[in-house]
Amino acid sequence: MLSLSQIKKNTQVLEFIRRTEITLQAVRYSEHGLRHSNLVADRARSIAQVIGLKENEQELCAIAGFCHDMGNFLGRTQHHYWGALLFHQVFCSQDIKDVSIVMQAIANHDKETEMKFSNPVSAVVVLADKSDVHRSRVGKKSIAEIQADIHSRVNFGATYSKIRVDKQKKRITLVLKIDKKVVPIIEYFEIFTDRMLYCRQAAEYLGYRFGLIINQVELL
Numbered sequence: 001m002l003s004l005s006q007i008k009k010n011t012q013v014l015e016f017i018r019r020t021e022i023t024l025q026a027v028r029y030s031e032h033g034l035r036h037s038n039l040v041a042d043r044a045r046s047i048a049q050v051i052g053l054k055e056n057e058q059e060l061c062a063i064a065g066f067c068h069d070m071g072n073f074l075g076r077t078q079h080h081y082w083g084a085l086l087f088h089q090v091f092c093s094q095d096i097k098d099v100s101i102v103m104q105a106i107a108n109h110d111k112e113t114e115m116k117f118s119n120p121v122s123a124v125v126v127l128a129d130k131s132d133v134h135r136s137r138v139g140k141k142s143i144a145e146i147q148a149d150i151h152s153r154v155n156f157g158a159t160y161s162k163i164r165v166d167k168q169k170k171r172i173t174l175v176l177k178i179d180k181k182v183v184p185i186i187e188y189f190e191i192f193t194d195r196m197l198y199c200r201q202a203a204e205y206l207g208y209r210f211g212l213i214i215n216q217v218e219l220l
């Protein structure tokens, strides 16, 4: 059985993530390196635990969360497919059922996919990934640079971001604090509406309703 600790020691995976970080930094994208990988892995595991997925599935959620963006260094638009195929190349000698589930979760994590969910691991990874909106993703940009780009403004404005799972009420809620002095909240929706709709689909697949709370106001 694959484990996250084994994946985290894999020099190929680590290099792909490092290359991705350098590549996306060069085009001034938000942070896509080890910070994002670790956060999505941890978040995916804890969502999987709370909703009661089996232990093996929890591990696969964490693995897919860690690896989901590692294909970005080969190209941004199709990075979810590159990442899935790279995962297979590195781990093709492992249990193919586990490998396929992780490949599918990586391929499905991007909103541009035409797939519908058919596995809980994919749905959990979408929720873990799309909820990572935070100031710490902006990196070392000047204030002028942050102001000039909507993704930077929104990430920089997000001072708190947590995903809350209520098993009893069957509700998965993204809780954000957005500093309105940095960015008007409408700009969050301008760039993230598709992602929120994808989160809603993911939550519904898991049997939950998706909620969004910004600055203590329940919006969804």
Ligand SMILES: [Fe+2]
Pocket: 068, 069, 079, 109, 110
């Ligand atoms: Fe991605």
Ligand SMILES: [Fe+2]
Pocket: 036, 068, 069, 129
């Ligand atoms: Fe991501």
